[in-house]
Amino acid sequence: MDKATALGLYRKMVEIRRFEETLYYLFSTRDMPGSMHQYNGEEAVAVGVCAHLSPTDYITSTHRGHGHCIAKGADIRAVMAEMFAKSTGCCRGMGGSMHIADFSVGMLGANGIVAAGIPIAVGAGLTCQVQAKGRVSVAFFGDGAANEGAFHEAVNLAAVWRLPVVFVCENNVYGFSTHYRRTMLLEDIADRSAAYGIPGVVVDGMDLRIVHAAAGEAVQRAREGEGPTLLECKTYRYMGHSRFEPSSYRTREELEEWKKRDPIVLFRSVLLAEAGASEAEIAQVERTVDQVIEEAVRFAEQSPDPSPGDWRRYIFAGETP
Amino acid sequence: MELRTIVQALRQSLVEEMDRDSSVILLGEDIAVFGGAYRVTEGLLARYGASRVRDTPISEVGIVGAGVGAAMTGLRPVLEIQFNDFLACAMDQVCNQAAKMRFMMGGQVKVPLVIRAPVGATGRAAQHSQSLEAWFMHTPGLKVVFPCTPYDAKGLLASAIRDDNPVMFFEHKLLYGGSSPGGKAKTAVDGLGEAFRAAPEGEYLVPLGVADIKRAGRDVTIVATGLTLHKSLGAADILTREGIEAEVIDPRTLVPLDRETILASVRRTGRLVVASEDQLTCGVASEISAIVAEEALWYLDAPIRRVSVPDTPIPFAPGLERAVLPQTQTIVDAVRSVMAGPDGRTPGGGMS
Numbered sequence: 001m002d003k004a005t006a007l008g009l010y011r012k013m014v015e016i017r018r019f020e021e022t023l024y025y026l027f028s029t030r031d032m033p034g035s036m037h038q039y040n041g042e043e044a045v046a047v048g049v050c051a052h053l054s055p056t057d058y059i060t061s062t063h064r065g066h067g068h069c070i071a072k073g074a075d076i077r078a079v080m081a082e083m084f085a086k087s088t089g090c091c092r093g094m095g096g097s098m099h100i101a102d103f104s105v106g107m108l109g110a111n112g113i114v115a116a117g118i119p120i121a122v123g124a125g126l127t128c129q130v131q132a133k134g135r136v137s138v139a140f141f142g143d144g145a146a147n148e149g150a151f152h153e154a155v156n157l158a159a160v161w162r163l164p165v166v167f168v169c170e171n172n173v174y175g176f177s178t179h180y181r182r183t184m185l186l187e188d189i190a191d192r193s194a195a196y197g198i199p200g201v202v203v204d205g206m207d208l209r210i211v212h213a214a215a216g217e218a219v220q221r222a223r224e225g226e227g228p229t230l231l232e233c234k235t236y237r238y239m240g241h242s243r244f245e246p247s248s249y250r251t252r253e254e255l256e257e258w259k260k261r262d263p264i265v266l267f268r269s270v271l272l273a274e275a276g277a278s279e280a281e282i283a284q285v286e287r288t289v290d291q292v293i294e295e296a297v298r299f300a301e302q303s304p305d306p307s308p309g310d311w312r313r314y315i316f317a318g319e320t321p
Numbered sequence: 322m323e324l325r326t327i328v329q330a331l332r333q334s335l336v337e338e339m340d341r342d343s344s345v346i347l348l349g350e351d352i353a354v355f356g357g358a359y360r361v362t363e364g365l366l367a368r369y370g371a372s373r374v375r376d377t378p379i380s381e382v383g384i385v386g387a388g389v390g391a392a393m394t395g396l397r398p399v400l401e402i403q404f405n406d407f408l409a410c411a412m413d414q415v416c417n418q419a420a421k422m423r424f425m426m427g428g429q430v431k432v433p434l435v436i437r438a439p440v441g442a443t444g445r446a447a448q449h450s451q452s453l454e455a456w457f458m459h460t461p462g463l464k465v466v467f468p469c470t471p472y473d474a475k476g477l478l479a480s481a482i483r484d485d486n487p488v489m490f491f492e493h494k495l496l497y498g499g500s501s502p503g504g505k506a507k508t509a510v511d512g513l514g515e516a517f518r519a520a521p522e523g524e525y526l527v528p529l530g531v532a533d534i535k536r537a538g539r540d541v542t543i544v545a546t547g548l549t550l551h552k553s554l555g556a557a558d559i560l561t562r563e564g565i566e567a568e569v570i571d572p573r574t575l576v577p578l579d580r581e582t583i584l585a586s587v588r589r590t591g592r593l594v595v596a597s598e599d600q601l602t603c604g605v606a607s608e609i610s611a612i613v614a615e616e617a618l619w620y621l622d623a624p625i626r627r628v629s630v631p632d633t634p635i636p637f638a639p640g641l642e643r644a645v646l647p648q649t650q651t652i653v654d655a656v657r658s659v660m661a662g663p664d665g666r667t668p669g670g671g672m673s
Contacts, residue, residue: 058394092427099425108393109426113417119383120418123390123398130346130372130396137390150413153383160378314428315461317485 001212006267006275009051009208011285013043013264015076016067018293020239023066023083026297027243033085036097039067041206041238044263045170046071048211049138049231052219055105058124058137060117062170063098064237065110068140074102080296086303093306094314114175115141115148118167122154125163125228136164136222144175146189155230159196164222166215167230170205172237177249190232198228205233206261209270235263323519326510327492328499330471330520331361331437334478335399337524339369342397345482346373348384349401349437358403359439359492359506360499381407385414385436389487392434393422397482405438405453405491419487420462431485435478440467441493441548441598442642443507447634450642452547452598455605457489458575464488464529465575469496469550473573475520476527484529493547493598509548516554532579534586538566541592541656544583544609546572549596549628549647556652565660575605583609584617591622592659596647601629623659628652 001009020038027036039046042064050071053059061068069079074090082089082100089095090102101109108124111117121139128135145151146169158165169189173180186192193200199221203214211233218229236258240247247255271277324330339345347353347362347369353376356363366374377384381402388398402408408415415436422432442450457463466481466488468474474492481488495509498517510517516535535550536557545553550571557567568586572578587593593613595606606627613625628647636642 060390090427091425091429094427095425101426101429103426103429108390108430109422111418113413116386116413116418119386119414120390120393122383123387123392124394126346126387126391127394127396130391150382150386153378153380154386156378157380157383157387161375311424314424316464317423317428317431 001275003275003277006271007277007281007285009047009212010267010271010282011289012047012071013208013267014286014289015292016043016046016070017264018289019066019070019076019080022293022297024239032083034096035243036083037064037242038237038239039064041258041263042170042172042235043067044208044211044267045168045205045233045235046140048208049166049168049215051212052216053106053136053138057135058106058108058121058128059140060108060121060124061110061140062117062142062145063110063112063114064142065100066097069100069102069107069110072102072107073105074100074107076292077296077299078102081300081303084300084303085305086300087306087310088299088303092310092314094311115145115150117141118145118151119154119157122158122163122165125158125165126161128164129161134223136166136219138166138168140168140170142175143169143171143173143180143189144183146192147183155196155198155228158228159198162225162227164225165228166218166222167228168215169230169232170235171232172235174237174241174250176241188232190230193230198230200230200232202232202234205235206263206266208263208267322522324471324475324522325519326498327468327471327474328360328497330475331478331492332363332365333520333522334475335362335365336368338479338482339373344395345397345399346375346391347399347401348375348377348388350377350379350384350403352376352401357401359494359497362401381410382414385411385419388434388436389414389419389422389432392432393430397433399435399437399482402436402438404449405440406448406451408438408453415457415463416460420460424462432487433485434487435481435490436487437490437492439494440491441495442635442646443494444637444639444642446637450635452491454491454546454575455599455603455608458605458608459603462487463576465491466529466573467491467546467575468573469493469547469571470516470518471520472518473527473533476525477529477573479524480526480529491547495548509551513551516551527573529574530577530579531573532582533571533573534568534582535571536567536569538568538590540566540590541594541659542568542570542583542586542590543594543596543652543656544570544572545596546575546605547598549598552647552649553596553652555649556656559649559653560656565656567656580612580616584613587613587617588620591620593621593625594628594652594655594659595625596628596652598647599629600632601627602632604629626655626659628655
């Protein structure tokens with residue numbers, strides 16, 4: 001990985017982290033609408049996978065979708081404005097945190113229903129296969145989603161049709177409050193791939209280099225018509241399940257143990273030691289990101305609310321009320 | 322060639338739309354090699370190949386989810402759910418995903434998806450006999466279509482496929498009029514005559530949201546869908562011998578609903594009976610009755626009557642099934658009751 005590429009990936013991870021930290025501050029200090037599910041700690045997964053995708057490739061996401069949206073290249077100003085429920089939001093204030101999407105870059109949406117995005121990604125993969133332009137589709141989902149029927153039906157369908165889909169399981173240990181080992185007997189969710197006759201791969205989801213390499217292989221298999229892969233990334237969510245959820249089900253020690261392997265800190269040292277980046281170059285990236293996030297907040301604050309009748313505009317296509 | 326069955330009409334509509342637009346694909350259980358449980362897709366695998374006509378695993382969530390994702394990204398999938406009862410397995414993908422996707426995402430996306438599903442009771446007990454149109458009328462973002470003739474079936478399916486929204490397309494099993502793998506399917510179409518209007522080959526569209534007055538009359542309005550529409554026409558034939566001229570309206574699409582045609586008719590006749598094969602509570606007839614009560618109450622000369630299935634699962638025993646379904650005679654009785662004055666005396670037609 002050359003220096004420019006590495007700095008670009010680092011920037012994406014920092015964008016996600018600053019976006020989430022800023023949102024946490026905003027939710028703590030203001031009356032922000034709705035709730036949110038934060039991605040801090042899992043940045044290497046979204047960035048490592050999306051590094052292999054172009055805007056014409058597709059992803060589907062989860063209720064914890066901010067990171068996927070930013071990693072896929074969505075306009076951060078429009079995503080931030082959606083958090084503020086403004087008319088300039090990526091969903092015009094109709095969806096909020098759990099439905100952020102940017103179709104112009106192939107981001108088909110966060111989703112409020114656990115596992116629902118997985119069969120939708122399979123459908124996008126079907127389009128890619130039928131149209132035969134070498135595009136691929138990626139489904140991001142959590143450990144909890146792997147126990148939904150939708151997961152099993154979707155993976156099997158993609159397998160039997162050899163669709164160009166990569167299933168990326170972000171195993172962040174807890175489904176809300178419940179440790180994943182209390183919901184399944186398997187240590188590795190990727191073992192479920194065997195049930196569908198496709199490759200399963202387990203990687204350290206805190207190390208961008210490792211995610212990047214494994215995702216590269218899975219995406220390449222998909223592009224070459226060899227069918228889907230189930231890629232499990234072992235990761236951890238730093239924040240509560242949602243907004244201010246207190247995480248009473250886990251210990252501070254466990255959290256601190258994972259933070260010692262923080263994906264951003266880890267990759268920062270790689271940048272310095274192996275990619276030939278300087279402290280000054282890295283600091284410049286970080287300053288730029290700070291400006292991007294500040295500008296996004298300003299944009300959102302200054303944007304107008306939706307008009308009272310706007311809800312009528314989006315129920316059906318092809319109708320102008 | 323005239324297409325005299327709904328099975329032929331639907332198949333020809335699929336052929337014309339698939340010839341016209343390569344983005345139209347078909348997914349469903351047993352639709353490709355076998356040709357569909359009701360033979361609608363027979364021959365289409367040979368004609369269009371395995372990429373566009375796909376047998377699926379028995380995975381309703383997977384089928385509908387794949388349809389949603391494909392529709393969001395440029396295809397126009399037409400899904401077949403073998404019995405509409407099985408839609409219960411896929412409700413999240415239908416009602417939380419397909420229906421809401423465009424709305425939640427602020428109009429960024431279109432979901433041009435058709436979900437075809439047979440409805441109606443044919444002696445197969447409570448899990449293969451329902452008519453679930455009203456479930457989907459209750460979910461904004463879905464269109465709901467229910468043809469009852471070959472002509473309407475062909476033109477409505479073409480409109481549904483070209484529509485940029487998810488469309489639930491319901492087909493009554495007893496109106497298919499085709500054969501089943503074991504021979505001739507159970508059918509109610511043999512005696513329908515001209516009312517079962519044949520479809521011509523070649524392109525025409527029946528627009529969504531336009532009702533059809535299947536029989537004109539001055540004394541009472543009957544609104545009915547699917548098989549109950551034909552039973553209502555039978556009831557009208559009986560009533561005409563008593564001097565009662567019923568107007569029989571087929572909404573054809575329940576969402577969007579052609580309220581104006583229904584309201585205009587009720588304003589002329591002053592009386593309304595609504596017949597449908599779904600359950601009474603919160604059903605198709607309830608909604609149409611409520612609209613008329615809100616918009617045309619002062620034109621009514623008698624209370625509205627609903628003829629639907631009572632709030633029970635459909636029983637298996639043929640006699641019991643017959644007893645809970647709307648029948649020609651129950652529609653006749655309902656009309657007689659709204660024609661009667663408060664004292665029970667029938668005042669005859671033309672009251673308003």
